[in-house]
Amino acid sequence: MEQNEFPRAPVIQWNPDTLLDRLKERQVAVHAIAAAPDVLVVAGSIERKFCFQKTRGATEVKNWAEIVDHLIPPGLTGASKGD
Numbered sequence: 001m002e003q004n005e006f007p008r009a010p011v012i013q014w015n016p017d018t019l020l021d022r023l024k025e026r027q028v029a030v031h032a033i034a035a036a037p038d039v040l041v042v043a044g045s046i047e048r049k050f051c052f053q054k055t056r057g058a059t060e061v062k063n064w065a066e067i068v069d070h071l072i073p074p075g076l077t078g079a080s081k082g083d
Helices: 019-025 037-041 064-071
Strands: 032-034 048-051
Touching: 032 064, 037 048, 048 064
Parallel strands: 032 048
Antiparallel strands: none
8 A cells, every 4th residue: 555655544435325324334444534525514423524615524634734734633553644
């Protein structure tokens, strides 16, 4: 994944009807979501929400690096924001 500059966390195609239920069944915890406002509406159980435009209930961000800044606490040792 590093060789191809992919993030260590998975990026999952959104399916509002089944995705969250399928992830819960497989005991996959969703830590955050970055999506369009209409997708964020149905992602109510996910605590950390990000959007590239002003959206109620989500943190507005300008780019993916800003999302990383929100997710990785300052001073966290052993973490590289570029990974």
